[in-house]
Amino acid sequence: SQKIEQNSEALNIQEGKTATLTCNYTNYSPAYLQWYRQDPGRGPVFLLLIRENEKEKRKERLKVTFDTTLKQSLFHITASQPADSATYLCALLNQAGTALIFGKGTTLSVSS
């Protein structure tokens, strides 16, 4: 079955630095991968979607890369701010096209 792993449970960085989060997947070749942000006690909020034929995608201070050979996506937040502190989830669509399979998430803490 499809498996998705986010290597770090927690990441602590200083304000202004770039945060880099990793997502790896196995047993599957998804057409796309998504990244969500989740604040405590709230539902996930969609951030970015990257397709298998796209190497990189950007949105403001966010950048996502997708390496289908390594089966890995990297999520970068540049010039990080304390307001970026949250849990970030990566997700891919299952083969049936009916459900998102989520990683456990990486909790990012940005200190000022």
Add this chain to the structure above:
Amino acid sequence: ETGVTQSPTHLIKTRGQQVTLRCSSQSGHNTVSWYQQALGQGPQFIFQYYREEENGRGNFPPRFSGLQFPNYSSELNVNALELDDSALYLCASSLASGDRDTQYFGPGTRLTVL
């Protein structure tokens, strides 16, 4: 805000009881998916409804059931509650099933089973 609403916000039940959670999808969305998120874990897919029919199910027992109504709102029912059912239950709506769409999540219902 996504436009997806869920009720109630919090709920406390005892083992063996039954619970119904409700979700109103974003305007124009005809597909609703339900997820269970235990503490420290990512959301786990329970099932999806498209045009009032179940359209995919995750690895959850039959005591988890659902409904979708003509206005695309949805209910999740859980019978014979167990302690492990304590979790955040998330509803997500999207435009179409089987298509590669973004899912828009509601704020969730926090269920505690004692």
